[in-house]
Amino acid sequence: MNDKNRYRNTESMITHGNPSFQAAKEAGLMDLSVRGTGRGTLALPDGREFINTCSCSYLGLDSHPEVLDGAIQILQREKTMNLAISRLRVRLSAMDELEAELSRLWRAKTVVTTTASAASAGLLPLIASGHLLPDGKRPVLVFDKAAHFSMNLIKPICADETEVLTSPHNDLDFLEDVCRKHARVAYVADGFYSMGGAAVVKELLALQDRYGLFLYFDDSHSLSLYGTAGEGFVRTLIGGDLGPRTLIIGSLGKGFGTAGGAVMLGPGHHTDLVGRFAGPLGWSQSLTVPAIGASLASARIHGTPELAERQQALRANIRYFDERIPTRTRGEDFPIKVIEVGPEAEAVERSRRMLERGFYTSAVFFPIVPKGRAGLRIMLRANLAQADLQRLCDALRDVAAPVA
């Protein structure tokens, strides 16, 4: 079994991770069954209410009346949940309209997928095999150590096509060294990381200029939040065409407020190959009809001044939070905040106390973050009222103090 567990180790993950999950469950922090109250809180079966401060719907678009209407109206018009055939063969014209609108807004050919993780499962193997690279040859594939689980999961599949390496987080020296040694290198990373922080995009683009480095970003957490059309952090930093050496994917189920994934393709990316050979992208699972309708409505909002208003409301909430609560990413203009507390049990206990105060914050621990670096994860939102945000920060200041 010497060639096993090169890319994953389930036994280690479960042995070291499960006790914390179990502790979180015993503390009443897992498997919460809720209904919406219509006043910004979620209600538990026993009547307790809390504000979800771990929703990835950073702009509150998931509950926008036009988004909900978009879902309802398309159901009333098309009278189906799902065409139940591969989108490669037959798809609703509404899906083409959605992709055309996103392509226009984000200035890159945009393909909509069932989920962002399905996009990575389909695309990363085609990058590994060289088919999405300009010269069609296999690159050495480098995954950032902090890249999201949904990309790491796919590592062994890529490793069946090419050499796969893991780089320390944001380590440009490591990456440049690989670029010097190999003719073709592709790098896989998050745009904004799910535990805070961002890719060093400008420096990565400089390596692309110098060595032809291919870049694959999952920018799920910044889509809709950044850019005049919500094109996201990475796309905003790439001014012009996406080019043939950069590919960006993201989730439509976070800032965008609906569901599904989006793939932004550059001019050399062979849209046909992506549709036909990128695994899940061609199977007969596609975005449901209501999600297409909701997404069309969200895309329309992305073309109005309302987007900027919501982005600004989010930024104001981030600034307020940063003034009151110190975190590693203070001042970084990004809604994911992790308050590191160290021991796993501490994170669970503080999250439990936050819930008593009316706020759901995620206790994060291994394998979500490294061992011994557990914490509370908080996601700020545009639609978090000022009074609630103040109460959240008050509670964090009380609870973030070490437990006696």
Added chain:
Amino acid sequence: MNDKNRYRNTESMITHGNPSFQAAKEAGLMDLSVRGTGRGTLALPDGREFINTCSCSYLGLDSHPEVLDGAIQILQREKTMNLAISRLRVRLSAMDELEAELSRLWRAKTVVTTTASAASAGLLPLIASGHLLPDGKRPVLVFDKAAHFSMNLIKPICADETEVLTSPHNDLDFLEDVCRKHARVAYVADGFYSMGGAAVVKELLALQDRYGLFLYFDDSHSLSLYGTAGEGFVRTLIGGDLGPRTLIIGSLGKGFGTAGGAVMLGPGHHTDLVGRFAGPLGWSQSLTVPAIGASLASARIHGTPELAERQQALRANIRYFDERIPTRTRGEDFPIKVIEVGPEAEAVERSRRMLERGFYTSAVFFPIVPKGRAGLRIMLRANLAQADLQRLCDALRDVAAPVA
């Protein structure tokens, strides 16, 4: 690169598969952009209409008024598309109701996932690592050669945890030989195969009795179609408890008529581990709110006599088709029919002529089926009117004749 392409070969797949896709596109059979006409047909932008005879919605539940209402009503009540947080932490009580209802109907603890392929991506590695086996030890993992792409994709991930083999299709001798040589074996297969035919479930259960063989079935194409509660082909053949050595997954986006996947777990399957460590099942992507509402409505229908009526209507259509059109699976009581024509170009040409006659049939070719064994794939439905079915068979009898 000698250790590469043990489990997949993208280059070969594209080299041999893409010309057929290209031909199908040039024949007007790919990327069809449609809207529903409200009278059972789909309309192309130029006004041509056709009947989709390749929909996996075998019972027509995707367009059931109560299913559509279920989606609309939950949106009006919960006023959100998506809670945008891992279901492991916080989920709508409607999701718990859905899982409770499916668990009751199907007599197995049922977990709902974003897609069936996400379920395989999450579960197969936990089977490979032994964590879902009764004794927690790694099995030798055998994939049926005809298992769906969504499972084959995950092979290299499993191979990073344990030894992975591929068996000839439904080859019991091969499998028994592996069982004799290894203490623990797990077998991965479709229940009903997407290109027709079924797993030899009874014989596999006999191997399970004899050797403790673990069985993993993706029964996507038979869910809702078989069983008094739509529990599917495999679940129907296992009379009592699912037991600790059988795991069934399936899609809710086919016969069930909505979206998402379902995992039926046996008593020893550690639901908590599945939620926490089965990759996509724990990430912050979950079934959208309208899909939960639609699924609750479909589950309710599954508990009424209407399910049997629709199943019978489907079977009547299958019998009529079988009387008129010979296929390899004639008489098999299964809605997927493949008319094998041999050369890829023949399949494309016949599918083109079928579309001229008003029916979309999928031209299937490598890598969907083996090289040189291309054909037309037809999926029968309960809601295919008798007159339309007659016209379909008339057209197939004309078109299925060799092209001059």
